[in-house]
Each structure stands twice: as C-alpha cells, then as structure tokens.
Amino acid sequence: MPPIESTTQILILWGVIGYVFGSIPTGIILAKVMNLGDLRAIGSGNIGATNVLRTGNKKAAVLTLLIDAGKGAVAVLLALRFGAMDAAQLAGLMALFGHCFPAWLKFKGGKGVATYLGVIGALAWPMGLAACGIWLIVALISRYSSLAALVAAGWLPVVMLFTGFGVFAFLAMAMAMLIYARHWANIQRLRQGTETKIGGKVSGAQGPSGLDRQ
Numbered sequence: 001m002p003p004i005e006s007t008t009q010i011l012i013l014w015g016v017i018g019y020v021f022g023s024i025p026t027g028i029i030l031a032k033v034m035n036l037g038d039l040r041a042i043g044s045g046n047i048g049a050t051n052v053l054r055t056g057n058k059k060a061a062v063l064t065l066l067i068d069a070g071k072g073a074v075a076v077l078l079a080l081r082f083g084a085m086d087a088a089q090l091a092g093l094m095a096l097f098g099h100c101f102p103a104w105l106k107f108k109g110g111k112g113v114a115t116y117l118g119v120i121g122a123l124a125w126p127m128g129l130a131a132c133g134i135w136l137i138v139a140l141i142s143r144y145s146s147l148a149a150l151v152a153a154g155w156l157p158v159v160m161l162f163t164g165f166g167v168f169a170f171l172a173m174a175m176a177m178l179i180y181a182r183h184w185a186n187i188q189r190l191r192q193g194t195e196t197k198i199g200g201k202v203s204g205a206q207g208p209s210g211l212d213r214q
Contacts, residue, residue: 001167001169001170001171002084002085002086002089002167003085003086004086005084005085005086005087006083006084006086006087010083010087011086011087011090014079014083014087014088014090014091014094015090015091015093015094016094017075017078017079017091017094018075018076018079018090018091018092018093018094018095018097018098019094019095019097019098020098021071021072021074021075021091021095021098022071022072022075022094022095022096022097022098022099022102022115023098023099023101023102023103023104023109024067024071024102025047025102025104025105025109026047026063026064026067026068026071027039027046027047027048027049027051027052027064027068027110028040028047028105030052030060030063030064030067031052031055031060034057034059034060036052036055036057036060037055039051039052039055042054042055043055046110046111047105047109047110048064048068048110048111048113048114049061049062049064049065049068049114050111050145052064064114065114066114068099068110068114068115068118069114069115069117069118069121070118071095071099071115071118072092072095072096072099072114072115072116072117072118072119072122073118073119073121073122074122075091075092075094075095075119076088076089076091076092076095076118076119076122076123077122078091079091079092080122085167088123089123089168089171092119092120092122092123092171092175093119093171093174093175095115095118095119096112096115096116096119096175096178097178099112099115100112100178100182110182111146111149111179111182111183112175112178112179112182113135113149113153113179116131116153116175116179117131117132119175120156120168120172120175123168123171124160124165124168126163126165127156127159127160127163127165127168127172130156130159130163131152131153131156132152134148134151134152134155134156134159135148135149135151135152136148138151138152139198142197143197143198144190144195144197144198145198146183146186146187146190146195147186147190147195149179149183150179150180150183150186150187153172153175153176153179153180154176154180156172156176157169157172157173157176160172
C-alpha cells in the first residue's frame with residue numbers, strides 16, 4: 001500500500017474521476033453505434049467484450065476490450081500526472097468498480113477483466129504483462145476465459161510481493177476480490193463442470209434473464 005500523500009478531498013476527487021471513467025458502458029455504446037442491437041438482450045446480457053463477440057462482430061469485440069482497458073489506464077495515468085501514487089491507485093480501483101457497477105445501468109455492469117488489466121498495466125507494465133501471461137497460459141490449457149481471469153487475478157498479488165512491486169499488492173488483492181465477486185456464478189459453474197469454454201455457445205442465456213456467463 002502506498003503512503004498516503006493526498007488530502008481526503010483530493011482522494012475523493014480522483015475516486016469520483018476513476019468511477020466516471022470506469023462506468024462508461026463501452027460495449028453498449030459500440031453495439032448501438034455499429035447497429036449490433038441491445039447488448040443486454042444478447043447472449044449473457046453482459047456488457048463486456050466476451051458478450052460483444054457473441055454478436056459475431058470481432059471488430060466491435062476488440063474495440064470494447066481495448067477501450068475498457070483504456071478507461072482504467074487513463075484514470076490511473078491522469079491521477080499519476082496530476083496527483084500522487086495513492087490517488088492513482090484509488091482512481092484505478094474506482095475505475096474497476098465503476099465498470100462493474102455503473103450508475104447509468106442500475107449498477108449492472110461487466111466482469112471487469114479488461115479494465116483490471118488496464119489499471120495494472122498503467123501502474124506497472126511488467127505486472128500487466130505478467131497478468132496477461134498468466135491469463136493466456138491458463139486459457140490455452142483450460143479453454144476457460146473465466147478460470148484464466150480468476151487465476152491471473154488471484155496470483156498477481158503474490159507475484160508482486162516477490163518481484164519488487166509490493167506497493168501494488170494491496171490494490172491487486174482488493175481488485176482480485178472484486179473480480180472474484182463478479183465471477184461468482186462462473187465459479188459455481190466451473191465447480192459443476194457446466195461453464196462455457198472459449199468459442200463455445202451460451203446455452204440457456206438469450207438475454208439478461210438468462211445465465212450470467214462470462
């Protein structure tokens with residue numbers, strides 16, 4: 001955890017800024033602009049890149065992934081530029097929270113993986129690469145996107161502690177808890193062996209009333 005350098009008012013300001021950036025519903029906006037329909041009525045109803053991909057538009061999915069990561073990174077980089085490290089970490093945490101619980105969508109947001117990677121990458125790019133590497137290895141072996149995200153988020157604080165990036169470990173643990181909470185339904189399906197693999201079709205989830213898939 002970084003030393004507290006900023007005043008309470010400054011921390012609140014950057015927390016709000018981070019939340020606003022994070023709560024921008026990228027997937028919904030792109031789906032509407034690109035005439036892909038209402039994302040909340042497609043597939044799992046989730047607003048993230050995985051569900052955007054279910055529209056069949058790979059370009060939209062990639063853009064959603066990049067922008068969702070970018071909004072977390074921008075919140076952190078702005079706070080680093082105009083504030084201190086404590087403000088940057090709080091802005092990153094709140095960007096993730098904003099993505100997962102956007103006020104504009106009645107606090108029903110995404111799973112937060114892309115935004116999480118953007119925050120980590122902006123704070124410490126080697127740790128961003130490490131998280132991506134862990135995700136990729138687990139995804140290639142298991143073919144489960146959700147499992148890859150859970151393993152990456154769970155192990156990154158440990159990696160930080162043993163590689164000289166311990167100042168970010170507390171933030172990484174807090175964000176991992178949020179990632180796990182947002183993936184709770186995925187965790188239950190992984191335990192039951194019913195989770196959808198990468199490239200597989202969502203069964204029984206034709207809209208927001210269906211299963212909350214990754």
